[in-house]
Amino acid sequence: VRPAKSRHAVEGEGYRAAVEEIQKKNQSEGLYRPYADFAVRELARRSDITPLLLKDELRNLVARDGSTVIVNNAFESSKIRYFRSTCIDGGSNLQVLNVAGFARAEYDIPIFCADFFSTADRNIIVLDLNPLYSTSNECYKEKYYDNLLAIASKHLKVLTWGGKVTAESVQFFSPIVIWTKAEGQDLQQTLYPAFQEYLLAWFSIVDAAKPTSDSESIVKNQEAQHRYLTWRATKDPGRPLLTRLYGEKLSETFIEEYLFQGLKTLGAKSFLDYFPQYRTENNNISRHRSMVGKSFSTRPWDEHGNFRID
Numbered sequence: 001v002r003p004a005k006s007r008h009a010v011e012g013e014g015y016r017a018a019v020e021e022i023q024k025k026n027q028s029e030g031l032y033r034p035y036a037d038f039a040v041r042e043l044a045r046r047s048d049i050t051p052l053l054l055k056d057e058l059r060n061l062v063a064r065d066g067s068t069v070i071v072n073n074a075f076e077s078s079k080i081r082y083f084r085s086t087c088i089d090g091g092s093n094l095q096v097l098n099v100a101g102f103a104r105a106e107y108d109i110p111i112f113c114a115d116f117f118s119t120a121d122r123n124i125i126v127l128d129l130n131p132l133y134s135t136s137n138e139c140y141k142e143k144y145y146d147n148l149l150a151i152a153s154k155h156l157k158v159l160t161w162g163g164k165v166t167a168e169s170v171q172f173f174s175p176i177v178i179w180t181k182a183e184g185q186d187l188q189q190t191l192y193p194a195f196q197e198y199l200l201a202w203f204s205i206v207d208a209a210k211p212t213s214d215s216e217s218i219v220k221n222q223e224a225q226h227r228y229l230t231w232r233a234t235k236d237p238g239r240p241l242l243t244r245l246y247g248e249k250l251s252e253t254f255i256e257e258y259l260f261q262g263l264k265t266l267g268a269k270s271f272l273d274y275f276p277q278y279r280t281e282n283n284n285i286s287r288h289r290s291m292v293g294k295s296f297s298t299r300p301w302d303e304h305g306n307f308r309i310d
């Protein structure tokens with residue numbers, strides 16, 4: 001096995017053997033591999049799910065460093081526009097799970113979001129059903145979140161607020177968001193059950209959803225997803241890491257065509273159209289994380305899921 005040569009997708013048994021060899025060498029099976037396997041297993045149980053064939057260079061691969069293993073899977077169904085799971089195993093100092101699920105535009109269903117990044121000494125964890133519309137809209141909050149508050153509160157007691165997060169990010173979060181650094185925790189005991197419950201809650205929402213045929217709503221849902229994708233693809237804090245693993249060019253393809261698929265097809269507006277406050281004097285996008293300059297160091301929702309305005 002010559003991992004250095006395996007930058008591009010390696011398929012089949014040869015690939016599997018290469019991955020196993022690397023994982024043995026790394027003495028790692030991937031912290032988040034059971035999470036990704038759970039997601040794929042749960043999806044596969046649904047009758048109308050179709051796996052999506054990825055471009056060769058975006059298939060499972062061994063990263064540029066010759067030792068980090070990246071496992072990608074994507075799916076669609078009659079109700080799900082795009083569901084993808086990425087699991088990165090870089091041994092004891094780099095473990096990533098990134099899962100996102102998007103319904104088709106006939107639904108105003110929240111976006112499933114699991115964004116976990118762990119090194120030997122820290123975790124950055126976001127688990128949420130990111131709202132498509134503001135949850136200060138009572139109808140939207142009631143429709144999707146009120147009956148999940150009980151499930152959430154159980155996990156929120158353990159997986160406590162991860163400290164300062166920008167007002168811009170909080171806008172994309174729901175009243176049930178788990179934003180945590182999970183310090184000193186056994187993630188298997190605390191995060192894994194939360195991940196399973198949130199994912200199953202999202203599948204239940206999808207299963208129960210009825211499509212709208214109102215074209216105005218469809219256009220609005222599509223634009224809301226596009227705005228979200230534009231935010232994440234542009235401000236993804238994982239970009240430097242992905243560039244290191246994939247190289248500059250392939251990491252951009254990975255971000256635009258795989259992680260945030262729909263960015264190029266769901267709408268034509270630009271980042272600055274959606275987020276004009278980020279425009280610099282030279283008409284570029286400011287590199288700052290936050291323009292509002294406000295951050296939340298404690299959980300801004302109360303137990304009823306109402307936003308507390310400070």
Ligand code: BLA
Pocket residue numbers: 096098113115117124126130165166168169170172173232236237238239241242259289
């Ligand atoms: C950090 N990722 C973060 C943080 C948040 C998120 C809140 C910490 C605070 C911050 O740096 O802003 C996640 N932010 C979100 C999400 C939304 C948002 C989900 O606004 C909106 C819904 N992140 C990825 C991918 C990787 C990744 C694909 O999405 C890696 C492959 C990694 N996230 C990552 C890393 C950090 C991070 C490395 C730390 C960055 C740093 O410390 O500078």
